[in-house]
Amino acid sequence: MLLRKFIAILSFFAPRVVSTKKPEYQHLPPLREQAKIQDSWRQERLDSVPALLEKHGVDAWLLSQKEYAEDTAFWSMKQAVQFSARRRTTYIFFAEHLVESKNCTFQSWIDITPAVWTELEHVLEACNPKSIVVDTDPQIAFASGLHAGERDLIVGQLGPYWADKLVNKPIVPVEYIGTMPKSRLGWYRKIMETAWAIIDEGFSEKVITPGKTTTEDVEWWMRDKIQALNYTTWFQPAVSILGPQTVIGPPNTPGARPIAYGDLLHVDFGVTAMGLNTDTQHLAYVLPPGDKEKDIPQGIIDGLKAGNRLQDLTRANMKIGLSGNEILKNILDNVHAEGLEGQIYSHPIGDWGHAAGTLIGMAFLQDGVTVLGDLPLLKNMWYSVELYAEHYVPEKNATLNFFLEEDVYWHDEKESWEWVYGRQERFHLIKPKEKKGLFRIQG
Known part of the structure; x- marks a missing residue:
């Protein structure tokens, strides 16, 4: 029985070139099981971000959005049971060298008070990234998800020192969203x-x-x-x-x-x-x-x-x-x-x-x-x-x-x-x- 199951799994994941059999309807699992599967994919993708930032020579990636005004990249980061961002949802990712040298791990906040900016500034001071990607590209939809008002607020709250480190690097969100x-x-x-x-x-x-x-x-x-x-x-x-x-x-x-x-x-x-x-x-x-x-x-x-x-x-x-x-x-x-x-x-x-x-x-x-x-x-x-x-x-x-x-x-x-x-x-x-x-x- 175990051997048959193993062979079935291998055959399911084997590459196919041209379909010769009549296609059949494939029924979806219950929603709870779907959510578990989707969240496992989500975690796999989030775990890839430090290497992605290292690859493209940037130190951090900052996303911030309000409910119903989400960054495009948010939809490739959310949990299966999330239907929108809540209040203000803010993420900060760090490149591999900062994760390894300063233990700068992924941080997130769901908050609508000024405390989020104070806590974010403390994290930035501890990690001291020289470049922080924000999704402000004028041409590429998947790299332009940071709303103008939210960017103005970030600049105003964090001040000129950190604002000078904000960079547009469209390949980061494009590669994150596009990689399966x-x-x-x-x-x-x-x-x-x-x-x-x-x-x-x-x-x-x-x-x-x-x-x-x-x-x-x-x-x-x-x-x-x-x-x-x-x-x-x-x-x-x-x-x-x-x-x-x-x-x-x-x-x-x-x-x-x-x-x-x-x-x-x-x-x-x-x-x-x-x-x-x-x-x-x-x-x-x-x-x-x-x-x-x-x-x-x-x-x-x-x-x-x-x-x-x-x-x-x-x-x-x-x-x-x-x-x-x-x-x-x-x-x-x-x-x-x-x-x-x-x-x-x-x-x-x-x-x-x-x-x-x-x-x-x-x-x-x-x-x-x-x-x-x-x-x-x-x-x-x-x-x-x-x-x-x-x-x-x-x-x-x-x-x-x-x-x-x-x-x-x-x-x-x-x-x-x-x-x-x-x-x-x-x-x-x-x-x-x-x-x-x-x-x-x-x-």
């Missing part, structure tokens, strides 16, 4: 499998009746399914009927025509659970009566293959340490060298749907992204490989955009980005519903 503990991956795979399972059922004849069901109907079915599973989401599902040069935008407006036989469908979909977010884009084909998978027009099949090739080139060029803009240029050089066309707009994911870290392109910004695209790519992050391939489909005498998105994680042993759950290599199929026969009872 390895212990999170097992649950992330389960949550990702659930996202796939919802798409798989939503893009089937169980939900879609050609000539009747609209894209909006499918979107709301997905929302209801998410809620029924006790998950939530970070954006409204967006289902589209793909035509020539379709550009994916907000969810479809009411009144869209019903889905028809022969339609090529697209969904942009994500779920949220246990503080984790997924982001997936898949394609489906509505089989006309009498058709099988082999009857899908070859041009449409080739479009999906072109999208898969762009995924390969994106992963291969995601080199640790390069900026997102450098990676984007290398990807597109490879794409064009192979005679392919498309756009790359990949982003970090994890605590947030669009999480902290460098951007590898944005839609219609294929020459680079200012500021965010200049950040380095860091390992132990998760990324959404998001893109589309432009491919001419002879059967439709049109060029279609084949939108795909899958999440990846950094695999230390392989030194490569691997799919969290898998990637789409075959279309979801909406099959014609079989008509039930009529039987007559002979008297």
Whole structure:
């Protein structure tokens, strides 16, 4: 029995490349158990801060926020049972050399009286940091969470001596928020499998009746399914009927025509659970009566293959340490060298749907992204490989955009980005519903 359990654990954490089994719904544990799991991840992340500060050559990191006016980084530091900061919540972290030489450990206060500033000043005097990071970056959301009024109060309460030591170092909060503990991956795979399972059922004849069901109907079915599973989401599902040069935008407006036989469908979909977010884009084909998978027009099949090739080139060029803009240029050089066309707009994911870290392109910004695209790519992050391939489909005498998105994680042993759950290599199929026969009872 113990051997079987050990093998099962190893198989669960083994890397996966392409999912071949039918995805299944993964049910979440009771809330109390979820909180224990999330708090263990939290502690693992907080324990990493001294080394992070040492790595980036700063001595301390100060965060302070009032209830409902939280620093963005707070949401990656809070306990599972915290729903906001309380009163004034203040944290101070110290780099490894101060932890080791002066025993300057993490301190926190929940207080709305001036005593917090007196106690903080005593801690600073004992540790004497030469630089104190505060999250005041003007460009990067994850590094700009210190509210202006709170900063003014800190400067006024601590005085000019300590105010002169406050520095903006955006890579500190970006790397803290963006780095994923390895212990999170097992649950992330389960949550990702659930996202796939919802798409798989939503893009089937169980939900879609050609000539009747609209894209909006499918979107709301997905929302209801998410809620029924006790998950939530970070954006409204967006289902589209793909035509020539379709550009994916907000969810479809009411009144869209019903889905028809022969339609090529697209969904942009994500779920949220246990503080984790997924982001997936898949394609489906509505089989006309009498058709099988082999009857899908070859041009449409080739479009999906072109999208898969762009995924390969994106992963291969995601080199640790390069900026997102450098990676984007290398990807597109490879794409064009192979005679392919498309756009790359990949982003970090994890605590947030669009999480902290460098951007590898944005839609219609294929020459680079200012500021965010200049950040380095860091390992132990998760990324959404998001893109589309432009491919001419002879059967439709049109060029279609084949939108795909899958999440990846950094695999230390392989030194490569691997799919969290898998990637789409075959279309979801909406099959014609079989008509039930009529039987007559002979008297």
